[in-house]
Amino acid sequence: MGYPVYVWDDGSSTPERTIYGSGTYWVRYGSVCIQTVDTYYIDMPDSNISVHNNDTVVCIGSVVDLIADDVEGYVYEWMPSEGIADPASPVTTIEATESRTVTLKVNYPGCDPFYRSFYMEVKEVPVVEMPASTTICLGKGHEVHPYIPGADEDYSYSWVPAAGVSDPSSKDVILSPELTTTYYLTVNSGAEDCDVVDSIRISVIPNSIDLVNNDTSLCSGISIPVSVEGHPLFTYYWAPEEGIADPHQANSSITPEASGWVTITASREGCDDMTDSFYIDLQPVPEVNAGPDDTLCGGVPYQLFAGVIPDDYEFYTYEWTPSTFLSDGGVKNPWFTSYTASEDLILEVRTPIGCSSRDTVLLTVVPKRSVLLNVTDTGYCPPGMVQLEASNADSYVWIPGTGLSDDSISNPVANPDESVEYMVIGYTEGCMDTQYVQISVYPQASLYVPDSVTIYAGEVYEVDLASNASYYSWYPPEGLSDVNIANPLAGPYVRTRYFVTATTEHGCTLTDSIDIVVDNGYVFEVPNAFVPGNGFSDNGTFRILKRGEARLDRFEVYDRWGVKVFETSDIEEGWDGRYDGKTQPMGVYVYIIEGSLPTGDKVHLQGNVTLIR
Template sequence: MRNSVLVFLLLLLISPLAARSQAEDNIWAFGFNVALDLNSGSPVELSGFMTAANEGTAAISDSDGNLLFYSAGQQAWNKDHELMPNGTGILGHSGSGTQSVVISKYPGSDSLYYLFTLENYENIPWSTIGYLRYNIIDMSLDGGLGDVITTEKNIVLDSFMGEKMVVVNDDGCGYWLVTYNYSENTYHSYRITEDGIAPPVISYGENPCGIIGEIKISPDRSKIVNAGDFESNIEIASFDVSTGEVSDFIVVNQVMPYGVGFSPNSEVLYINSEMSQLYQYDLTGYPDATTIAASEYTVSSSAGISTLRLATNGKIYSVNFNNTSIEVIHDPNELGADCDFEASALMLSSGSVWIGIGASIPVNENADITIGEIYDTLACYQDSMVLAAPLGYPVYVWDDGSSSFERTIYGSGTYWVRYGSVCIQTVDTYYIDMPDSNISVHNNDTVVCIGSVVDLIADDVEGYVYEWMPSEGIADPASPVTTIEATESRTVTLKVNYPGCDPFYRSFYMEVKEVPVVEMPASTTICLGKGHEVHPYIPGADEDYSYSWVPAAGVSDPSSKDVILSPELTTTYYLTVNSGAEDCDVVDSIRISVIPNSIDLVNNDTSLCSGISIPVSVEGHPLFTYYWAPEEGIADPHQANSSITPEASGWVTITASREGCDDMTDSFYIDLQPVPEVNAGPDDTICGGVPYQLFAGVIPDDYEFYTYEWTPSTFLSDGGVKNPWFTSYTASEELILEVRTPIGCSSRDTVLLTVVPKRSVLLNVTDTGYCPPGMVHLEASNADSYVWIPGTGLSDDSISNPVANPDESVEYMVIGYTEGCMDTQYVNVSVYPNASLYMPDSVKIYPGEAYEMDVASNASYYSWYPPEGLSDVNIANPWASPYVRTRYFVTATTEHGCTLTDSIDIVVDNGYVFEVPNAFVPGNGFSKNGIFRILKRGEVRLARFEVYDRWGVKVFETSDIEEGWDGRYDGKLSRWGCMYISLKGSLPTDRKFISRVM
């Protein structure tokens, strides 16, 4: 029986490998964002792929057909179509390389893969020498999405390689990578094993096949075909899968062959050419080249240039050049038309294709597995156990996928390990029986009521023997699940035994409680708000007893035995007593009757006029006695319902009493308001327009809340105050005063005011002023008599028209009296300052000169006369330039019109002043001696002014009498010493002068 099980296990290990050996090649990525899924047996279009290449792409999936990664030669994308972190910078073809990308598994590893790259024709041999490189991708990196190992990137294997390479299974557990050296026409076969990539096996071809075109190895790995595109050669040879050697070459000529494909039975060859021809050849005649060439059959003349790819469903697929259709050979094992070629088998809904359909993925699962040891072990009550395989082997695979030589297990079961080399492995089997000591009794220490039936519950596990101890009162002592009757406190123990192992024990303690006895005090009556102490008698009560009063409202502590009960209503209280076990309860009760402690005063706060009576009333329990206070004004202070005639404002209080209860009181306030006695004041005669204050009298006068209303209020300052002001110019008025309290207790009185009409004093002059020693005439009218205040500066202060001549500005008030009434007016009399004017009596000037008048004055306006020789006659300081002696008069006027006149004589001297300095300081232009010039006044004219140094050199000359010499010659200061001066000109007497001075 064990051997049968081992055979079954071995089948489980081997058969799934065979069943899914091709799933790694079921997702293709090629062209421009095109991908196909063949996991269902038929191609299904996928989206989201990132390839953008004419040819030269590859993709690989896991053993279940789930995409792992793909490449177009210079990048590596993960299954989420994102670039791997180190997936850029791969050195490969640049978008057009026939078979420039292939992928292979790394033998002996579940996570490592080779990515091989070649370069493309466009760069070979002009910018490169056709490198063959590899990269290693580790799918355990980047959280299981995979990444290119940094130290295993762009590793050069060989050079002078074209665009063609292919990977197939070797005769062991590895692979052959076969490439073609276009320079030497040699085949390079690299064996890929768990130890890495071996040096190439080199075989020399006999027919040049160049850089472009596919190279393929037949499914039975016996033949190899190389399409030489530009060379128009199809080289067919034998392939030795055990050595990687290529031999027995023949050639079939065809115009520009490109794509190569084998039928699944390896007997039919398909060639696609750049002339859009798809050919079929029968290879059963190999190695006779003539026979093979004669078997040529044209499958299609419009297939389009394309690589060919044998799918896991046994069909060969290709693309239609620069189109969106996929072509298929449905039965490639059949010759002639029976191969069933379909030109547009699948139309792509997105993306586009060029000439490449991607590289196939080989999977080698050729491990030789033998049956090893069988272990049968009983491990008593262990939580875990370590299983160990023999040491010293490179490969270990346990049934859970772990790869260490040992494994920790945590329970019973059948376990196996496969160990050895990649290709030769042994399977050992372990039957482990690990009985669990963690069987639990699900009863904790407990307290129960006497007579209760308690469930005993333990884990019911097959193969164990159970025994409950002691067995008294237990329904079935041998069952893991049973019951026990609680008759006394004791420890209950479960003995558990597994055959072949020592027993172990589980126990718990069961405490049994008696039903309690309660004696409750008698029911009673209390006043509301009072409490009643209750002390039930409970014999045998201890700390395990618990108590619960219901309802809890009004109970001092609902979980205590002794309590104070203070209900708001008559209540029956129930006490539940438990002795410490479930359902070990007894209930007793007590009734507490409650007398309410509230009264309801019917009266609210109120206001009354003095002398009014009102009823007083209270609602309350009839057992209470009542008392109204204060008694003054109460008809009967000891009745709940009575009446009151208050004598003053104040609180009225009702008190309800009962023995054993707190007194209850309530009160209301009576605002007693007086009925006022009013005197509006005596009748009177008043002056029109003069405010007159009314003074009213009210008794009692100490009440603060009177309101006053005078009517009519037309001439009153405020008709709502006690003592308003009355002002009327002509009309007499009878006024009514009504005085009220807030609730309307009121009375009224009248007063007559006779008004003497007002006569306003008329002032016949406005504010004015004068310049001293002047005066002002004042005049008032429309009154019988007058008084001027102040009297200062007035000719008479008691007449209507005095003359005012004050020394300084004054505001005068005039009072006019008519029939005992007066009126006032005001006028300002200003005294203005006189004009001042200061200037010289005379000044002298020479002909041609002008003098600016030097006037000091407080005036604002000026007038000069005569105007001849003046620059302006209306300003303070005009320029004067008369030809003859002239006296000028100026009149100055202040802003208030005060004036003053003065004069000045301008004397014109017809002589002249003409002087030449005898020395000066050269270069000191800021000094009066720093410029050598002619000093003159009057009309002196200059014809020439020349200066010579002592050697006779002219250092300065001018004809402008105002210009002088600064002592410089040619920009430099002249030396100190004697100078010669030459002058020529004329004087006012028309006398010419010529002078030379040294």
């Protein structure tokens, strides 16, 4: 009969076979000669039950749907069952209270159970602590470092509005708004709807103050208010403190002790100090002494000597009244000259804003004869002279004696080196009389022009003339822009000698000349190096300097590889060191210049120029 033989429908030949699903199966078995076929129907439940939940991250307190395939005949059990609404239902919910693995156990009667699992990570609702508000100055920023316990890399941040935030998606930021702004920070711990919002208000105060006071002038002893308009959060300090009622108040008063600047400084922590100032010109109230009463001869100059305290103030004005017999009623120590009348003179001394005081002096005049002069104020151009003559006295003294032929005669000749006012004193019967005459010595005319200047054909030369004169006359007029000014433009066609006569305001004259030499040649000049873009000298552009009548036909620049980097026929244009819009490297470049002369001759120049950076 032989050994047993087994043949299954899948071709296997073992007595046993593993079945993986429901269906009809057959086997042929027996000896080699006699075999039997049996057929079997196997009903096997499906173990491919799916749970439709993936690993997830949720916020604590959230309710999560648990969903599995609902197949009849299966028994379901969600584990662990804490927080699950119906652990035996394939579709139910779970409340997220902590992170854990959720497992579904599926059982079919008579079969081994199988399991499906997913991980549910539960995130805590963030806790955010940061200041509710703060204040900054315009242009400054405030660092915010919220305290968020338990924050990790899953946390995300969003600041709104984003304007003025250094990084709207960062936890730690610098807030720099231009206006007072409330910023909202939304913090999410890594799960949907697991976020919290907190806010901080940044109040922005100005970074400036307005000083009410302007520069002012005061009489000594006067108080004035000082005031500044600024934010109430600033602290204020007036300096110097001397004379200020309260230097730490925005509104105070000052009784200055000296002229100077008064400065207000506004401060606040985190802000730059703000300062402004105004100047107080403190003017003294003078104490005036017009001098002692006195008796004098009529017609004799008598100088008044006034005393003023304080005497170091520079800007007093003086007013003597009446001023009829005074040399100048507006000076401190005038000369008094009266022939017969006695005077009570009042001196009032004032500062520019009217701080004033006055005093009186009595001058009693003994009448006398007056000295007579034959000349009035006059003057002359050196060399010259003036004949003086006094009369109606017994003897004479001229003061000063400088420039006089004799200072003790009635009719000296005056020939001073500089302008002078002469006083002649005539003595008669014990009294004296004085007269004054101004002899002005007018400055001699001074004049300088170069001996000669060379220009090229077609050029003009502005004459470099130095003189003290007021009026000028040039000859010949041909080739001059103006014959009556100091510095005319000279552009003659041929060599010309120009003569100029300079006349001062007092009629003193002087003549000189200058030769203008005309060179009919030409010059093309180029530098040997230039620095492109140099705004501090004239070599920022490589260009031609032309003199004389020549026309530029071609001006080209080549680099060391023979590439033409610049060309022009305009004498006013130059190379700025760029080619095709790009700056060229430092190095040596070759230039070619071609031009034409009025004669038709051609000019050709070639050389090197160094570009320096």
